[in-house]
Amino acid sequence: MGSLLLPLAVAAAFALACVPLLDRIASTRARVALAAAAIWLVAAAGLAYASVRVYPPLPAERANTDRPVQDLRDGYVSSTTCRGCHPQQYATWHASYHRTMTQVATARTAVGDFDGVDLTFHGLRYHLEKRGDELWVQMDDPTWTGPPELVPWIERKIVLSTGSHHDQDYWYATPTPGRELRLLPLNFRVQEKKWVPFSAAFLLAPHAEFDYSPSKWTQTCIKCHATYGEQQVDELSEQVDARVAEFGIACEACHGPADEHVRANRDPRRRYQLHFGDATDHTITNPAKLEAARTSEVCGQCHGQWSEREAGTDLTDSPERYRPGDVLEKQRIYQQFAAADPSRAQLDPQKHELMKYLLENERDYILRSFWPDGQIRISGREYTGMIESPCYRGGEFTCLSCHTMHPAEDDPRPLREWADDQLAPRMGGNDACLQCHAAFASQDALARHTHHAPESTGSSCYNCHMPWTVYGIMKAHRSHQIDSPSVAATVATGRPNACNACHLDKTLAWAADHLASDFGIARPELGPDESAIAAGALWALRGDAGQRILTAAYMGWEPAIATSHSDWMMPYLSELLGDPYDAVRFVAGRSLHRHPGYGDVAFDYVGSDAQIQTAKADVARRWAGAQRPARGAAVLQRGDGALDAEVFARLLAERNQRRVQLDE
């Protein structure tokens, strides 16, 4: 507003000065011209003033004192600058969920329902509403630790949001000075269009403690949900200043700071030389043109499980901080169980010591992210899985072997479809692996290798070598640690094997026998239940929450339903509808609704116990009344097709009650 006052004042002064001048000018033409100019100036100034009154300019970003801010520095220029010269790349990025990973929360960016909604979860009440373009929450103070009957009713402005693909989380400003935020204990599910308590968004045991501390965003989320985050804490006041180059994962998260690139390419001769030559533009990092390991590290800077070599370097402007194109492990240690082996002590002593410490002293912590054999089990850590794969050790395999961040102009897929998993064209099937394993290209060769019909889901490279053993954001994900099915690994770690993830109605012994006879994989020692009872039944009833949630997901997976048959699964899904873990109930309900005849079962996974029991009774009634073939003792059916309730109850009683926490 202030910047407009000076030109307005000058215009008005000029117009006023024109009045006495008019009499002194002899020429009629000149008088008319001067009068016209004065009128034009006054009218333009008036219009400008009116427009500013109607549409006040946005406050400067730094003026927002209640949240982290966007602040360009250290050579970062933002995606709006990149757009001018790279419209295609900008458009594809703009369509991605990377862009919307963090947004300033407004009525326009919020996916959740803020139209005066009243909610109650776990005894806490919430009222969500819009005020103009702002989002507000009134609620029982979720940080209150005193007597429940005295919990204060507080009001907070919601300032940032996280995510937009599967769900969206919200952060509210705290009344204390500084830019720290607190996580609203609610999560909005995009597909279901439904608010759920945040405890359901991760795999958390009932009443599990979750880190709702105000430093969560400014210390942790900022590293990967924004571009070039930086945090500073004032030593005297302890106020936190958090700023980012750009909210969301923007161009420079992968390409590095672009200031030098922008300045160099203002010269059109340089640009056209680059267009028509083979030279690489060294003023910017192009992940696709780096050596293979560096390429994957660009993705791995976020899609991995790491510790800093020197605390705090992830959020400073120090030259030690990783920037795209650097060697990632110079600044960080990527957690790999194998590094704890004494033979690796000399290779990277710091990594060796860290992994040894974590495995010996922080077992519970490490098992929140890894299976006991070191395979990653939570989503968003694909790089950690990939670098353990034999394909990666070949030296040419990168994330971009299968994924693309910028689909080509002639890519026939709508950007919305591409954005779902950002796969390159044709990389959704066996073509991905055939890039290197061309020997399996023919139908005969494929069938000989897989021992399945070539067109069947059993001949999908992904299904056997990248099974759904990773969990996060309320769904199963494919493991990015490419390996071969192993019943021995299932016995040792509890991780479902690829064979039984589809053949849920078969025993582990059945899978082990086939792997031995068809592939020469050694058969492990198996107990009587593993030899007699279907793997799906064992995992659903006796497994820990991590196994149960994956099994619930498999029971809604189309190939598994087609292969294992649908009808026998209902008692198991019904049992999982009443699971103590919110997330297990959610996934079980979703799978149940995919089975014919059960799509309309009324089930609210965060409903009351009575509502859940009603839903279970409804499933039991439908199952009892359905015509279905007997599927055998392996799935705990007696000869007449009825459930063997005695064994069912025994397996339930033997359930692994270990408290599982998978919080990506």
Next chain:
Amino acid sequence: MDPTTRAVIQRHVRFGWISLLAFVLLGVFLEAMHGFKVGWYLDAGEETRRLLLTLAHAHGVLLALVNLAFAATLATVPGLDARLMRIASPCLVGAGILLPAGFLLGGLVTYGGDPGLGVFLIPPAALLLIAGVAAVALAALRAGRD
């Protein structure tokens, strides 16, 4: 009116109307691409092409009208400096061809935010336009004084 001036007027009338027809048709073609949502023209990544083809249409139409205005000026304003008119005529025809052609060719093949090489026709075309307009303006000024 001398035969030379008449010939110049006829040349600019022909060029102006034919050029106007061509670039009005280009405008219809661009509208059609909007109508049928042609990705080659409308996709978010095609900003440069869309801008260049729109500029080709706009400049083509404008230059056609400028050539017609030049013909009308020659026909209605007496005493224009013949030497300046001999400069203006080829300059305006040249600009009328090169300026929209530069935008058109620059928009057919693009390199991200950069137009194709056809865009290099634009600076000389702009110089021709400036020279042509300046010559006509100067001639009109002198004719008014005479």
